[in-house]
Amino acid sequence: MAAQASYSGDRGRGELDFQSLVDLHYGPLYRFAMSLTRTESDACDLVQQTFLTWATKGHQLKDLSKAKSWLFTTLHRCFLESRRRSTRFPHLEITEAEAELPNVQPDQVSHLDAQDAVQLLSQVDEQFQSAVALFYLEDYSYNEIAAVLEIPLGTVKSRIARGVAQLKELALRKAAAAGKTTGGAS
Amino acid sequence: MNSSEAKEILLLYRPGTAELADPQMTEALALARQDPDLGRWFEQHRAFQKAMRAGFQQIEVPAHLRTSLLARMQVQPTVITPPAWWRNPVWLTAAAAVVLLLGLAGIWLKPRPADQFANYESRMVSEAQREYRMDLVTNDMRQIRQFMASRGAPANYDVTPGLKRLQLTGGGQLTWRSNPVTMVCFDRGDKQMLFLFVMKRSAVKDPPPETPQLAKVNQMLTARWTRGDNTYVLAGPEETDFLKKYL
Numbered sequence: 001m002a003a004q005a006s007y008s009g010d011r012g013r014g015e016l017d018f019q020s021l022v023d024l025h026y027g028p029l030y031r032f033a034m035s036l037t038r039t040e041s042d043a044c045d046l047v048q049q050t051f052l053t054w055a056t057k058g059h060q061l062k063d064l065s066k067a068k069s070w071l072f073t074t075l076h077r078c079f080l081e082s083r084r085r086s087t088r089f090p091h092l093e094i095t096e097a098e099a100e101l102p103n104v105q106p107d108q109v110s111h112l113d114a115q116d117a118v119q120l121l122s123q124v125d126e127q128f129q130s131a132v133a134l135f136y137l138e139d140y141s142y143n144e145i146a147a148v149l150e151i152p153l154g155t156v157k158s159r160i161a162r163g164v165a166q167l168k169e170l171a172l173r174k175a176a177a178a179g180k181t182t183g184g185a186s
Numbered sequence: 187m188n189s190s191e192a193k194e195i196l197l198l199y200r201p202g203t204a205e206l207a208d209p210q211m212t213e214a215l216a217l218a219r220q221d222p223d224l225g226r227w228f229e230q231h232r233a234f235q236k237a238m239r240a241g242f243q244q245i246e247v248p249a250h251l252r253t254s255l256l257a258r259m260q261v262q263p264t265v266i267t268p269p270a271w272w273r274n275p276v277w278l279t280a281a282a283a284v285v286l287l288l289g290l291a292g293i294w295l296k297p298r299p300a301d302q303f304a305n306y307e308s309r310m311v312s313e314a315q316r317e318y319r320m321d322l323v324t325n326d327m328r329q330i331r332q333f334m335a336s337r338g339a340p341a342n343y344d345v346t347p348g349l350k351r352l353q354l355t356g357g358g359q360l361t362w363r364s365n366p367v368t369m370v371c372f373d374r375g376d377k378q379m380l381f382l383f384v385m386k387r388s389a390v391k392d393p394p395p396e397t398p399q400l401a402k403v404n405q406m407l408t409a410r411w412t413r414g415d416n417t418y419v420l421a422g423p424e425e426t427d428f429l430k431k432y433l
Contacts (some may be wrong), residue, residue: 022255031245117241136242161197
């Protein structure tokens, strides 16, 4: 596909046409946006806004191999702006996740669809959601997630650890509730 | 490292990533192999991670999004090149950016067609459920009306008799698809909030009827109605006699 051939020659200095950029990244960007906003229209708006920003400012990016990271950072900024956050997220130590470690049975969470995943994430503390979404959606390293979210590496790890711990707790509750409604747990 | 510390580290485990080379991760993995309880926990954790990852990967991308993106950007396969003075003279880059910006602004600023009320309602309920911000914290409705008028948001809204009985806590001005929205917040008295959203009826193609209707949206109860030039959405926690109490 054209998407795979979008970078020509040296990835750092090659040319990148807009259509190929869209083909390469609109899917992952939409999934990230959807995990943050939970509604299709809002997620589409965020992706639109991200590419609009690229169209007007993307030429400032000197290293095109960083286009993906640039787009994710831009989308996240657009999301934060749309949310008009008034409080700063606190830094949380990873050790604080200790008390939130449930023991989830594998057969209780072996089947989760997209709606389940997004719904569970929506119930996690908001300051953890972006990091957790990137943790599951993309094969970014923690350093790359820190760059995308523009937060320190330690904060990324603590947010992911706490967010994942909360997700497991939520999954456990959901599985338990489903067991009750169906008349018994597995 | 004990079992509890190992669990904290293993929460960050992802198969096939560079993090596996981290000394702490290596130690935690070794402990999981030696400690049967920790080993079982880790197996369960991996199954959970696999299910979650699969769930996220199943998020379907709308079929229209790509077309919409390309159409909106008026793509004529534009080539964007890194700025290099010997390849892109500054004036040429600047001129191209200005032309592109003007073109995009023309499209972007073009009035969008009225949209569905359900989308608006869902978005407002989401605002109420997430962290919201009151631009004005006050128990004086006149101040809120003045503030909204200064922002171009609906200020001539009706407050129902039921809401008048509640404690007013403040308001905020929101936007939905370029349309200003007035948000007025009331304290129900039990640390629960009620949110009244007001927007021009012309902003949606299917405004609700004048008789208030109840609906459940994203785990909240809403009443929606139209009066005069405005549409109203009242959102709050689910409870009985919602209409009777607040309208």
